[in-house]
Amino acid sequence: MRQLWELFRVLWAVGCLPVGALLLVVVVLCGFSLPFFLGFTNSADPAIRWLFWALVFYFVGGVCLFWRVNQRYGEKLRRLVIGFQTSNFQPQIEVFAKINDAYLGIDGSARMLLVYPVKGAEHFFQFDEINSWRIVPVGKHNHRLEVLTSNLDVPVFSIVLKPAEVLSTEARLNTLLGT
Structure with missing residues (x-):
């Protein structure tokens, strides 16, 4: 299901380019007339006003929809993590992915690392199974x-970090796992 949402998100983002260009054309051809778009004047065809609002709702609706889906996946992931914690897994470090679709938890006392998802389920690693870790920049503002x-079976597990968490996550992982 998550892959379907990601495909939908990509299609929406790609669709923003022609929709944005069309929105710009509509606004320019109407002379940037805010009273017209708000419905105070009837100086042009009302179909243009409806086109303007449909394009605006395309942007706003997409942003709201994807924000809500992200929040819902985050809530689902947090419930899952609470279930892991009740089964004697007490992580000192928890890292949630930027898009709330992945999790990494490290329990130093049990010397275990929990990652989710691996083939749709959770996977526990012992510290001696970890060869190394690294944080690499991906694009302008993202890090993995x-x-x-x-x-x-799982040679690499990767998770996209929130930009504000990169330095603190690196410091905590250095402390617990070393370099």
Whole structure:
């Protein structure tokens, strides 16, 4: 389901380019007339006003929809993490992905690392299975945490970090896992 939402998000973002260009054309051809778009004057065809509002709602509706879906996935992921914590997994470090679709938790006392999702489910690693980890920049503002393991089923687990969490996550991982 998450892949379907990601495809939908990409299609919406790609659709923003022609919709934005059309919105700009509509606004320019109407002379940037705010009273017209608000419905105070009837100087032009009302279909143009409806086109303007349809294009505006395309942008606003998409942003609201994807924000709500992200929040819902975040709530679902947090409920899942609480379920892991009740089964004797007490993480000292928790990292939630930027888009609320992945989780990494490290329990230093049990020397275990929990990652979610791996093939749609959670996966526990022992510290001796972790070969290395690194945080790499991806694009202008994004960073990806990659955990390299000796497990042949899951050689790499990666998670996109929120920009504000990059330095603190790196420091906490250095403390617990080393370099």
